[in-house]
Amino acid sequence: MKYQPITCVWEVTMGCNMRCGHCGSSCKEPLPDELKTEEALELCDQIGELGLKWITLSGGEPLTRKDIPRIIKRLNDNGVIVNLITNGWLLSETMVIRLKESGVATVAISIDGTEEIHDKIRKEGSFARSKRAFALLNLVGIEAGAVTTITKQNIGQLHELKEELISMGVQTWQVQLGLPMGNLKEQEDWVLEPEQMNDIIDFCYETAQEGRIRIFPADCIGYYTHKELAVKKISYQSRNVPLWDGCNAGLRGFGILHNGNILGCTSIRSEEYLEGNIRERSLRDIWEDENAFSWRRKMTAAALSGDCAICNYKNKCLGGCTNTRLTMNGSMESENCYCAYNVALKNLKVKYRGLSDVTLLMAIAEKLIGSKEHQEAAFALKRVLELKPEHSKALAAKGYCDYMCSNYSSCKEANEAALALNAKDPYAMRGLAVALHKLGDSETGIRILQEAVALNQYQDQDLLHDLAVLRQESSLPDAL
Amino acid sequence: MSYVQEMVAYEGKVFQVNLQSMLGSSPYGWALSNLPEGIVLEAVETSRLAAENTIGPVVQSFYLGVTAVKEYNVKLTFLLLCSFAPKKVIDSCTVNLRIVPENANQFATYSDNAVAEDPAVNARNAADPIQIKYGFPCVMQDSALMYGFNCAQPAAVAVDYGLVDSSAGDVANSAMPYGYISSAVHKYGYPCVMQSDSLYGMSFNCVNNNQSQEDTPPVRKTTPFISPGSPFVDTAQMKYGYPTCQ
Numbered sequence: 040m041k042y043q044p045i046t047c048v049w050e051v052t053m054g055c056n057m058r059c060g061h062c063g064s065s066c067k068e069p070l071p072d073e074l075k076t077e078e079a080l081e082l083c084d085q086i087g088e089l090g091l092k093w094i095t096l097s098g099g100e101p102l103t104r105k106d107i108p109r110i111i112k113r114l115n116d117n118g119v120i121v122n123l124i125t126n127g128w129l130l131s132e133t134m135v136i137r138l139k140e141s142g143v144a145t146v147a148i149s150i151d152g153t154e155e156i157h158d159k160i161r162k163e164g165s166f167a168r169s170k171r172a173f174a175l176l177n178l179v180g181i182e183a184g185a186v187t188t189i190t191k192q193n194i195g196q197l198h199e200l201k202e203e204l205i206s207m208g209v210q211t212w213q214v215q216l217g218l219p220m221g222n223l224k225e226q227e228d229w230v231l232e233p234e235q236m237n238d239i240i241d242f243c244y245e246t247a248q249e250g251r252i253r254i255f256p257a258d259c260i261g262y263y264t265h266k267e268l269a270v271k272k273i274s275y276q277s278r279n280v281p282l283w284d285g286c287n288a289g290l291r292g293f294g295i296l297h298n299g300n301i302l303g304c305t306s307i308r309s310e311e312y313l314e315g316n317i318r319e320r321s322l323r324d325i326w327e328d329e330n331a332f333s334w335r336r337k338m339t340a341a342a343l344s345g346d347c348a349i350c351n352y353k354n355k356c357l358g359g360c361t362n363t364r365l366t367m368n369g370s371m372e373s374e375n376c377y378c379a380y381n382v383a384l385k386n387l388k389v390k391y392r393g394l395s396d397v398t399l400l401m402a403i404a405e406k407l408i409g410s411k412e413h414q415e416a417a418f419a420l421k422r423v424l425e426l427k428p429e430h431s432k433a434l435a436a437k438g439y440c441d442y443m444c445s446n447y448s449s450c451k452e453a454n455e456a457a458l459a460l461n462a463k464d465p466y467a468m469r470g471l472a473v474a475l476h477k478l479g480d481s482e483t484g485i486r487i488l489q490e491a492v493a494l495n496q497y498q499d500q501d502l503l504h505d506l507a508v509l510r511q512e513s514s515l516p517d518a519l
Numbered sequence: 520m521s522y523v524q525e526m527v528a529y530e531g532k533v534f535q536v537n538l539q540s541m542l543g544s545s546p547y548g549w550a551l552s553n554l555p556e557g558i559v560l561e562a563v564e565t566s567r568l569a570a571e572n573t574i575g576p577v578v579q580s581f582y583l584g585v586t587a588v589k590e591y592n593v594k595l596t597f598l599l600l601c602s603f604a605p606k607k608v609i610d611s612c613t614v615n616l617r618i619v620p621e622n623a624n625q626f627a628t629y630s631d632n633a634v635a636e637d638p639a640v641n642a643r644n645a646a647d648p649i650q651i652k653y654g655f656p657c658v659m660q661d662s663a664l665m666y667g668f669n670c671a672q673p674a675a676v677a678v679d680y681g682l683v684d685s686s687a688g689d690v691a692n693s694a695m696p697y698g699y700i701s702s703a704v705h706k707y708g709y710p711c712v713m714q715s716d717s718l719y720g721m722s723f724n725c726v727n728n729n730q731s732q733e734d735t736p737p738v739r740k741t742t743p744f745i746s747p748g749s750p751f752v753d754t755a756q757m758k759y760g761y762p763t764c765q
Contacts, residue, residue, distance in 0.1 A: 263626050263627045263629065264626055264627070265624075265626065265627060268627055282627060282629060351629060351630065355629065355631075379625075379626075380626055383625065383626065410624070411628050411630070411633070412628075413630060439759070442632060442759065443630045443632055443633065445632065469759055470759065501759075
């Protein structure tokens with residue numbers, strides 16, 4: 040199996056006993072094509088057979104399904120760790136005991152703010168019920184979690200809410216962005232500004248540092264700030280947390296809808312992204328179909344647009360949360376305006392537009408290169424070249440910075456411009472050669488590098504070294 | 520006369536303090552008298568100012584590392600003292616060290632084309648054998664690990680180290696003005712090897728009246744564990760780098 044799924048989210052029903060203002064799935068009554076109990080239990084076996092480690096059951100409101108304890112037990116019997124997300128309304132004593140008996144690992148209740156806000160968004164009395172539910176979960180020994188969708192309605196209350204959750208014995212807390220989808224599409228004034236992302240990251244960092252509750256920012260929050268990495272290290276209780284590799288959809292996870300439809304992510308649910316239905320094909324067949332999840336499995340950074348196209352991290356995150364981009368801009372290839380780095384890039388543009396001292400800009404750029412901040416250095420150098428297009432040193436440095444940011448076309452352009460000023464500049468030749476190699480024209484790259492080597496009378500060992508690596512990587516004959 | 524200097528160092532990096540003395544030609548040399556929490560002394564190197572002179576001023580280089588620190592403004596005190604009679608302190612130099620936190624930059628350092636600076640963070644990147652990982656030569660992990668010196672962060676040594684010369688208002692790689700003892704006492708030479716003192720648990724008078732100056736090792740030289748100019752081991756990685764920052 041090329042991709043091994045680890046987890047999935049299963050919306051077991053579209054039926055819900057609440058009508059939340061921010062519900063992304065606009066859930067109301069259960070739909071007639073919902074999986075029957077036997078179908079659901081059969082799916083549990085398939086999930087276990089596929090090797091999933093854990094699953095999140097959500098909805099709708101999953102507890103409105105009478106057979107939910109049976110589903111949990113079946114998953115558990117198949118070795119799958121089960122987490123359940125609920126609005127908490129139906130978490131009575133009896134239900135909590137049944138859940139405990141079924142082997143659920145974590146029950147997370149959606150909490151949207153302190154009592155007043157939560158009840159306003161959800162239902163009168165729901166905060167009090169959740170409070171009681173947390174007490175019951177703690178009593179029977181089920182890990183109690185909270186999930187908060189952050190909007191402008193509650194962002195100012197996060198500190199207060201944190202204290203409430205801690206006092207209620209909540210152990211884990213997932214925070215996620217409220218995006219304008221489902222019911223929230225009608226509440227656009229609730230949707231956060233991109234700049235508020237930093238406030239959320241700061242809040243998560245502060246909370247993680249305190250160590251009183253484990254906070255988990257969802258995949259739509261970040262990316263690549265030191266603070267966010269620190270939060271993950273603390274909450275995952277791991278010293279080695281790698282940089283995030285982008286959306287898991289179709290690679291390590293997938294979604295199941297109430298009717299057995301399989302898709303990459305339950306938030307990306309329009310028909311064109313449905314990969315199959317378990318009533319027609321087995322889950323394994325769908326997962327292993329080489330044409331399935333192609334929107335994610337075949338996604339490349341080259342397709343990205345806006346600032347994501349020039350971003351240093353583009354090959355790492357491929358734009359981050361796909362649903363965020365689809366929801367905000369209607370395109371999976373568009374830039375991710377909620378990315379913390381995207382916000383920073385926009386600020387950098389403004390910063391360097393305001394500087395016009397070439398000497399100062401060059402000094403800044405060199406300092407930035409020294410500290411490996413190639414992206415910002417490229418901004419400074421771009422500004423130098425706007426002011427003085429024939430600045431050969433800036434062209435050489437820009438070429439290098441663009442290379443380090445994987446912006447090979449820009450690297451090529453900068454080095455070509457440097458060579459237009461001095462055709463025998465071995466450094467620019469080298470930059471051009473490696474850029475061409477990266478762009479797929481290794482043959483020309485090797486030829487240029489050979490010229491550079493000859494210009495240096497074969498004295499530059501590094502040039503010779505790079506020439507050897509280019510040959511090796513391109514599998515072209517040494518004779519070239 | 521004592522000196523007070525300002526200096527900037529980076530958390531997680533090595534920096535260097537250079538002080539000039541007549542150690543070797545005299546028993547007087549600089550010694551580090553305190554290490555604040557989070558600062559470690561990695562090596563000391565003594566080199567002659569002029570290679571051809573056996574007698575004359577030397578530069579004592581103190582290589583210090585900044586580990587995880589809690590206090591970002593600390594003081595280092597160096598004393599110019601007589602090596603065999605440490606109570607004879609004739610001068611001092613205080614370095615007010617401002618430490619730049621490791622995460623001063625908001626974002627994790629990353630490049631598809633660099634060997635990971637932080638193996639823990641970029642583990643996947645570093646482990647991928649098909650990547651081209653060229654950049655500055657010293658970013659090569661193997662050589663860094665072999666010498667126990669994280670050369671992935673050479674900037675602190677190669678570029679940013681040194682004491683700020685307050686008169687010039689600039690960074691000086693080698694802070695020469697200090698400790699130059701102008702009096703005549705330093706013509707003796709200094710034969711002793713310091714560890715003899717501690718081995719025998721007694722003060723060992725290094726000055727041997729019967730010993731001629733020719734028998735005296737002119738300068739106590741230590742082989743540094745680290746050096747910013749250490750050669751790096753070649754690996755099969757390209758080395759396209761930007762020359763001004765090397």
